[in-house]
Amino acid sequence: MVTKNILHELFEYKNGVLYSKIDRYRTSIKKNDVIGTINTQGYLRTCINKKHYKVHRLIFMMHYGYMPKEIDHIDCNKLNNKIENLREATHSQNLCNKTKLKNNTSGIKGVCLHHGKWRVRVGLNNKTISIGVFDNLELAELVAAEARSKFHGNFAKN
Numbered sequence: 147m148v149t150k151n152i153l154h155e156l157f158e159y160k161n162g163v164l165y166s167k168i169d170r171y172r173t174s175i176k177k178n179d180v181i182g183t184i185n186t187q188g189y190l191r192t193c194i195n196k197k198h199y200k201v202h203r204l205i206f207m208m209h210y211g212y213m214p215k216e217i218d219h220i221d222c223n224k225l226n227n228k229i230e231n232l233r234e235a236t237h238s239q240n241l242c243n244k245t246k247l248k249n250n251t252s253g254i255k256g257v258c259l260h261h262g263k264w265r266v267r268v269g270l271n272n273k274t275i276s277i278g279v280f281d282n283l284e285l286a287e288l289v290a291a292e293a294r295s296k297f298h299g300n301f302a303k304n
Contacts, residue, residue: 148194148204150211156194157181159208162228164192164201188224202227206234216240222303235301238271242298252283255303256290266290270297 157164164181175181182190182201190201202224207213209229218235219226222245235243246255256268256277264286266277277293280286294302 148199148207150207153204153208157204157208159205159229162205162226162231164205190225190227202232205229206232218243218301239301241269242294242301243303245303254283254287254290256294257283257286266293268293268297
């Protein structure tokens with residue numbers, strides 16, 4: 147199990163980036179090298195004792211001494227691992243802070259065309275909450291933003 151002390155022995159944190167403090171045995175990683183390769187999900191990861199870790203999780207542990215179940219990138223940039231951009235989150239909170247879906251046709255998160263009108267819905271705790279249907283896209287956008295603020299709090303992403 148990796149600990150805060152082990153991480154501080156292996157890595158140095160500077161402005162969202164981990165650097166190796168040592169030459170890593172049987173790897174090409176040398177002292178002062180930047181740590182991490184991008185995985186298929188778009189996160190930086192590294193290997194410690196034959197176990198893979200996401201770099202942002204290691205950075206969080208180096209600063210706070212524990213590794214939460216989920217960590218949210220506040221700006222939604224998976225490569226921005228500055229400690230001030232990382233926060234502990236529940237799975238539901240992490241889902242609240244995501245950008246609009248790729249198949250979104252309105253251009254506004256939580257708003258879709260439904261029978262010629264604009265439907266507003268928000269997700270919360272694995273449920274979809276229907277807010278209402280509106281004739282005007284601008285009004286639907288405003289209502290969606292207010293609903294996200296109300297239901298998602300600090301994790302609202304507009």
